[in-house]
Amino acid sequence: MRNDDARPVPDLLPSPVPEHPVDKLLTPERAQKYRQVLARRTKHICVVIEDCHDPHNATAVIRSCDAYGIHHVHVTTNKNTFKISRSISQGTHRYIDLHVHSSVEEAYAELREAGYRIYVSDLGSNELKSHTPDDLNKLQSEQKIALVFGSESKGISDAARSGADAAFLVPMRGFTQSLNLSVTVASTLYRLRETALIADAPGDLSDQEQIDYYDQWVMRHAGKAAEIIKEQSLCPDPDPRAVLAEDKKGNAIEEYKAE
Numbered sequence: 001m002r003n004d005d006a007r008p009v010p011d012l013l014p015s016p017v018p019e020h021p022v023d024k025l026l027t028p029e030r031a032q033k034y035r036q037v038l039a040r041r042t043k044h045i046c047v048v049i050e051d052c053h054d055p056h057n058a059t060a061v062i063r064s065c066d067a068y069g070i071h072h073v074h075v076t077t078n079k080n081t082f083k084i085s086r087s088i089s090q091g092t093h094r095y096i097d098l099h100v101h102s103s104v105e106e107a108y109a110e111l112r113e114a115g116y117r118i119y120v121s122d123l124g125s126n127e128l129k130s131h132t133p134d135d136l137n138k139l140q141s142e143q144k145i146a147l148v149f150g151s152e153s154k155g156i157s158d159a160a161r162s163g164a165d166a167a168f169l170v171p172m173r174g175f176t177q178s179l180n181l182s183v184t185v186a187s188t189l190y191r192l193r194e195t196a197l198i199a200d201a202p203g204d205l206s207d208q209e210q211i212d213y214y215d216q217w218v219m220r221h222a223g224k225a226a227e228i229i230k231e232q233s234l235c236p237d238p239d240p241r242a243v244l245a246e247d248k249k250g251n252a253i254e255e256y257k258a259e
Contacts, residue, residue: 010036010200011200012032012036013036013039013040013200013202014039014202015035015036015038015039015210016207016208016210016211017034017035017038017210017211017214018211020214020215020218022218022219023218026218031218034214034217034218035210035214037069037095038203038205038210038213038214038217039202039203039210040069040200040201040202040203041069041070041071041203041204041205041210041213042069042070042071042193042196042203042204042205043071043072043144043203043204043205043209044140044144044145044204045070045140045144045145045146045147045189045192045193046070046071046072046073046074046111046116046144046145046146046147047061047065047070047072047073047074047146047147047149047185047189048073048074048075048076048104048107048111048118048146048147048148048149049061049073049074049075049076049082049149049181049185050075050076050104050148050149050150050151050156050157050160051076051077051078051079051080051150051151051157052075052080052082052151052152052181053079053080053083053151053152053153054083054152054181055083055084055085055088055247055253056085056088056182057152057180057181057182058075058082058083058084058085059083059084059085059088059089059093060088060182060185060186061073061149061181061182061185061186062084062089062092062093062096062098063088063089063090063092064182064185064186064189065096065185065189066092066095066096067092068186068189068190068193068197069193069196069197069203070096070189070193071096071097071203071205071213072096072097072099073096073097073098073099074099074101074107074110074111074146075098075099075100075101075256076101076102076103076104076106076107076258077100077101077102077256077257077258078102078103078104079151080151081243081255081256081257082098082100082255082256082257083245083247083253083254083255083256084242084253084254084255084256085247085251085252085253086251086252086253086254087251087252093254094217094220094239095217095220097213098239098256100241100256100257100258101258102258102259103159104148104157104159104160104163105159105163106258108163108164111146114144115144116143116144116145116146117139117143117144117145117146117165117166118146118148118163118164118165119131119136119145119146119147119148119164119165119166119167119168120148120150120156120160120161120164120166120167120168121147121148121149121150121155121156121167121168121169121170121184121188122155122156122161122167122168122169130166130167130168130169131166131167131168131169132168132169132170132171133168133170133187133188133191133192134191135168136168136188136191136192137191137192140192145192147168147185147188147189148160148164149181149184149185151181152180152181168188170184170187170188220239239254239256241256242254242255242256243255243256243257
């Protein structure tokens with residue numbers, strides 16, 4: 001049973017975001033929420049999803065990243081488009097910085113340039129040193145970490161494995177040695193973010209990054225002010241890279257594919 005009144009109210013963190021021209025079209029609560037979420041976002045950990053074909057999994061991954069304060073998600077679309085279900089996302093995909101790549105090599109090149117060490121989720125790699133989420137939790141204080149998760153059916157590709165620095169696995173002791181993709185992502189991220197989440201610690205986006213992303217977020221606003229914002233030509237499409245479509249049940253989805 002959900003009881004929002006019983007949930008602790010987090011303290012307000014300092015925000016570098018100045019007053020925005022569109023703030024008056026948002027509720028004060030919405031404007032404050034944007035600033036406070038950005039104040040807690042991290043770029044120190046990012047997630048990479050290789051050729052995910054299931055929109056439910058893809059969207060659940062995005063929701064987990066949003067919930068745990070992960071700001072950057074990289075997806076590869078060599079074999080499959082990356083599909084986000086709007087009904088499952090509940091708008092969270094609008095507030096994640098989604099990087100779409102044509103190949104895992106392209107994704108790795110961008111990550112390397114940004115200073116990330118790359119760890120692939122692999123059940124039994126004999127080629128790479130393997131870590132547990134606890135190991136990664138200790139390593140994240142020393143380095144920026146990119147966590148790579150493979151497709152639902154085949155796991156990570158040989159290219160993803162050979163280009164990585166090391167592997168990690170989630171220890172399991174049941175009859176099966178596999179978890180659903182989105183569950184694996186969520187459990188791994190929570191282990192790495194648990195301390196920061198419990199402490200309600202500030203994130204690590206720079207002041208300018210918070211200002212820039214706030215500008216993007218208010219332009220993508222889909223609340224009551226959306227029509228007014230669009231009428232004033234202040235709001236572009238939610239994401240010009242997205243192709244609108246429907247799943248087999250007629251639910252709206254957005255499809256992303258690298259150009």
